[in-house]
Amino acid sequence: MINAIERAAAAARPNHVRLDDVDTAILRELVRDARIPNNALAEKVGIAPSTALARMRALRESGVIKGFHADIDLELLGLEISAMVSILIHSHARSRMTEIAEHLSGLDSVQRVFLMSGDRDLLVHVSCESPTRLRDFVSAHLNDPAIANTQTNLIFSELSQGG
Structure with a gap:
């Protein structure tokens, strides 16, 4: 950064x-x-x-500084599984992409949502208590007919320039 x-x-x-x-x-x-x-x-x-x-x-x-945020250790809160879920939206549903992203960003397990270019449309950072909860999240919230495909990648660790 x-x-x-x-x-x-x-x-x-x-x-x-x-x-x-x-x-x-x-x-x-x-x-x-x-x-x-x-x-x-x-x-x-x-x-x-x-x-x-x-x-x-x-x-x-000027908007250069948008805000100040706490860097939370999610594992200490019991959210031991973090993943990045990449989502491909069906071409016929592209007009709903922002709506889907906003819906996902409001869910409890979601940390951040990114609208992307490339072969995937959305990237969602999810944190859950267990692998079972992550599976349940994907099953419950990523079964929208507008979603063509998802790929879930577990996060092992995060490196930060900030501190």
């Missing part, structure tokens, strides 16, 4: 938000720790706390 931010800042197009070195440094630190206090952020970036606060506000108002 950090390298992508730096590349985007260097190659900003006219219709994109332009980031300078300070904005890029702020985003880099926030990716590492979104809960960093403003004074510590300012010190790490080498600016005054008031400048850091103003820059953060501008990044939020």
